[in-house]
Amino acid sequence: MIRTEVSGDVTTVTMDRPARRNALTRAGLDDLAAAVEAAETPVVYLTGADGAFSAGADFDEVAQLDHDSARQFARQGQRAARTIETAESVVVAGIDGPARGGGVELALACDLRVATPDATFAETGVKLGLFGAWGGTVRLPRVLGEGEAMDLALSxxxxxxxxxxxxxxxxxxxxxxGAVAQEVAANEPDALAAVKRRMRDGTDRVVQEAREAEVFADLVVEHAADLRR
Structure with a gap:
């Protein structure tokens, strides 16, 4: 589900589950976090296989969760996003094709987001009675501002x-x-790390994420039948 390749100063981490538009299970989230954390290059390039970035959470798996496991699943997604955000490496998201739900949230955790002309984005959870619980309610307004974030998340x-x-x-x-990731990697590694540390400094989201996971779990239990395909 997660492929890793190192080329020079860039580690490419690919979400590789094209039959499910690179949707992530619990195991996939752990593998993604481990791949980013293990990278020893100055830059990590996060992307998806075969014309999609990621559909986010695998709803077939989500539909089977009870309240406690749904909260744990949300926390897993949050941990994966935090691993990306706090990684020693600069993480560049390369988005080609659809990014949906958790896919958008993982991209938001990256230090730089670069899209192809074919990329599309949506927080589609509201159509199924859910919302983005991998840190989405925290990062989306910080990146876009409250007005744009509300529009994207509510519509x-x-x-x-x-x-x-x-x-x-x-x-x-x-x-x-991918060329942008190489462009970033051409710079001095210590300077890249310093810029990331300073721009990421002072962010505290622990309480918000805990509340986000709890509400997500409530909604999974309520709408489980709608999630089954």
Whole structure:
């Protein structure tokens, strides 16, 4: 489900489950966090296989969860996102094709988000009675501002790459996001690490994430039948 390849100063971590648009199970979340944490290069390039970034949580698995395991699943996603956010490496998200729900949230945890013209974004959980609980209610307003974040999260609408760039969800729209990761990696590693540490300093989200996971678990139990495909 997670592939890792090292080339020079860049470790590429690929979510590789194309039959499910790279949706992540509990095991997949742990493998993703482990791959990012194990990287020893100055830059990690996070991407998805075969024309999709990630559909986020695997709803077939989510539909089987009870309240306690749903809360634990949300916490797993939050830990994976925090691992990305706090990694020693600079993490660049390369987004090609759809990013949905948890896929958007994992991208939000990255230090730099770069999209192709084919990338699309949506927080579609509200259509199923859920919401983004991998740190989404924390990071989305911090990245976009409250107005844009509310619009994206409450509507469930799909945003294309051009609009994502306009609202600040991605910083660039290019044909090859991997080239941006290489561009970043060409800089001095100590300087990259220092910039990341300073810009990430002072962020405290522990209480918010705990509350987010609890509400998510309530909704999973309430809407389990709607999640089954």
């Amino acid at each position: 469930g609408r799909v945003v294309d790459a051009a609009e994502a760039k306009q609202m600040g969800l991605v910083s660039r729209v290019v044909e090859d996001p």
